[in-house]
Amino acid sequence: MTPTPDWHLVVPVKGGASAKSRLHPPTGVGREALALALATDCLTACCAGMPPARVLVVTSDERVAQMARGLDARVVADPGAGLNAAVRAGRDAALADGPSLPVAALLGDLPALRAEDLTAALGAAAAYPLAVVPDAAGEGTVLLTALTGAELVPSFGAGSAARHEAAGHQRLELELPRLRTDVDDDADLQDVLALGVGAATRRALEQSATTLPPMQGSVHSFDETTGAGSALLDDGREVTFTREVFAASALRHLRVGQRLSLDLTGEREVSKLWIVGIGDDQRIG
Structure with missing residues (x-):
């Protein structure tokens, strides 16, 4: 029919x-x-x-x-x-x-x-x-x-x-x-x-093969309650990260101005963030 x-x-x-x-x-x-x-x-x-x-x-x-x-x-x-x-x-x-x-x-x-x-x-x-x-x-x-x-x-x-x-x-x-x-x-x-x-x-x-190289930036904002926030890259762009990305970082908290390294996707979304010297299995207070 x-x-x-x-x-x-x-x-x-x-x-x-x-x-x-x-x-x-x-x-x-x-x-x-x-x-x-x-x-x-x-x-x-x-x-x-x-x-x-x-x-x-x-x-x-x-x-x-x-x-x-x-x-x-x-x-x-x-x-x-x-x-x-x-x-x-x-x-x-x-x-x-x-x-x-x-x-x-x-x-x-x-x-x-x-x-x-x-x-x-x-x-x-x-x-x-x-x-x-x-x-x-x-x-x-x-x-x-x-x-x-x-x-x-x-x-x-x-x-x-x-x-x-x-x-x-x-x-x-x-x-x-x-x-x-x-x-x-x-x-x-x-x-x-x-x-x-x-x-x-x-x-x-297919974009999974086009991950951008790590970027450097500083924490621009961070919500302690949700775990979401944003970073200001050294090239002047502001990017955001979700609570899931923060949770996966093994970091307990972030402060505004703190230096970060970040992986970005082809859509300029943060897929990973870390502090140089802090590994995936380490935590800071």
Whole structure:
């Protein structure tokens, strides 16, 4: 069965520095860049599988928005109140085209997705007023559909497939691993790599061979509570480091002005920091 011709597809994409915080990319690959690549491959497949004007990308990140516009998709502002609020915002924008249009919501982190996978899933969903396609584990939701878009009420999050089913969505256990494998952590990334990912994700991962040489700088700011901070490089640039990077440094604290050595990725993100003379297994008080 082919999908009805007027599906509108809502794809929420977080983007930015906080995206995919559970991912630990290879050295030289920025997490933010990888997250953008995952979304790019997913949206490229979506826009190949249906008219791009009916793909609504909900985001607050300008890089994601620019990428989506480059694919001729529509961009909807993310209200910033979580995934379900983002889906509702996209749904409402879609319904502005017609109150009874069919609307689907798809996760934006499906880098192995192909256009034919989306076509097959929407075709199957078109047989039911409400439908849900669970993720590969059978617990989360990758695709949620409603033939009457106003009836699309998202409840994404842990265990969402069961919640959506309880709310009346027909559960569709489709043999579409490329559509059902989303990326939240390192194990998921390995799973989609085995399936085969799109060009953007492949290019992003190839950056692992392009780590920049160590840089020198000084602590510019440091939050004792979160462990995150920033450094001012000797060339005048300010770069930030996450609490995960600080935790991996084996340092207990930092003070403003303290000299540091830093490894940067190709995206100018700090991947490692240390003080000369303090090794990986040493600590300072």
